[in-house]
Amino acid sequence: MTPAAIGSIIFMAVILIGGLAFCFSRIGKGGGEWED
């Protein structure tokens, strides 16, 4: 795999996994529960 492709994967992984991890970590901290 080319360095460009690897770089693209890392970029998207940081944004998507990081973003989703942040959002799911905030669930239940004052803004409504997962099960509400």
Added chain:
Amino acid sequence: MEEVVREKFLKRRHLIFAAIGSAIGLGNVWRFPYMCYQYGGAAFLVAYIIGLFVIGIPWLLTEFGMGHYFQKGAPGVFRKIGKKWEWVGWFPSVSAFIIDTYYCVIMAWTLIYMFSSMTLAWGAGAAGAQQAGDYFFKTVLRLSDSPGTLGGLNWPIVGALAFTWIVIYLVIYRGAEIVGKVSQVVMTLSWILILAILIRSLTLPGAVDGLNYYLDIDWSVLKGPDVWFAAFSQIAFSLSVGMAGMYAYGRFIAKKSDITNNTVITSLCDTSFAFLAGFAVFSTVGYIMQAMGVSLQDVTIAGIGLAFVTYPVGISLMPALNQLTGVLFFLMFWLIGLSSAYYLAYAGYIVPLVDKFGWNRKKVAFWGCLIGFLIGLLYCTQGGLYWLDIVDRTVAFYTLLIGGAIASLVVGWVFGARKLREHVNATSDIKVGPWMDILIKIVVPVGLVFVVIYGGFMQDLKKPYGGYGGWSNFIWIILLVVLIASFVLQRMKSKKEEE
């Protein structure tokens, strides 16, 4: 009417699954990967992420937030802002109905392919790869030579279409509670299937070559308008905004649910699915290139051709598990289509009709599905593919973008972006600042107008769309019909007024 006012998703996760299900659609598989390859790989991804945060998320937040604030579907929201603005809510609602009429036909093709995959009806091995195109266009569609030649109905497609509409009716007729529960199952299954297909595709020889094409970098494209047009348009089509339904889903959110967090989760999950789908698509394309000794230019990598010609070619050539891969791929395709189709039906036009006229939900759902099926018969004819393309250009491009821009302007300037922000912040853990006002009032409408002018009017006024000659003018006729229908619906008396 009372029954609908109290309607809610039973759990927060049902809303999340329903919203993700509505956002993830066929375009995630057949448009995003192609756009990424075509517009500079990582450069497109950068433009897409920027567009997601400055246009997609603010737009989705607006629709969720307004639906939640007024507890209404799209027309009800704009009627509450001002009686003269109600048409702004009907405009995407009518579009949602029209989109659903042909979207379900594509799902019907998918269903046919799911069964065809069991026997590799287009052929196995190299012979099957050669025949895949003919199988789709000549055997399944029996495609005529122009939109003017409708020919007869393709009965297998009619049967599959009827089945699809029956399933949609069964999902929606009991309201948001069942929609939420079904969405949880459908979306979980879709993610499992895309991961299974991804693993299968990545293990094919030549897969890495395909991925190198998918994710190559060309930073120079960021200087031109094309990549921004591609990214913004993909975001607009992908998030299922501008189709009225997110207002209704916003209204079904529990009072204390976190609107901002729900919005960001929906947007990122939609992008994740599209990004992963790109791996499945380009791994398979890489395999086809190696197996057939052809270049990427010889392979269709976008749109209907990707799903119904290229992927079947890949299935024919696979060294093992051909039938199973085909069935799983088309089942996944049907499921992601289903979650968008019942979203369009229920949240897009059934909730607004029940809201306004106080009609019985089950009856509206029945007649909505039946009329949708009957109109869909046009696309089951031999000239149906041409009409599908023309109608799609109108309602999934022009009305979606124009309607979205007008809605943003009305919410931002008439209702007040600040008021919306304060309401959203009152329910949310993640607070948005005054910068969101600027995005809603200026950036979203300007971005959408840029897409509609650059990718729409500047192309279609220069040269008839799709090479259909005079038939392309139906784009403007349908656009006018949607606009007139929106004003007619605004003028019709609601149940409350009649009383």
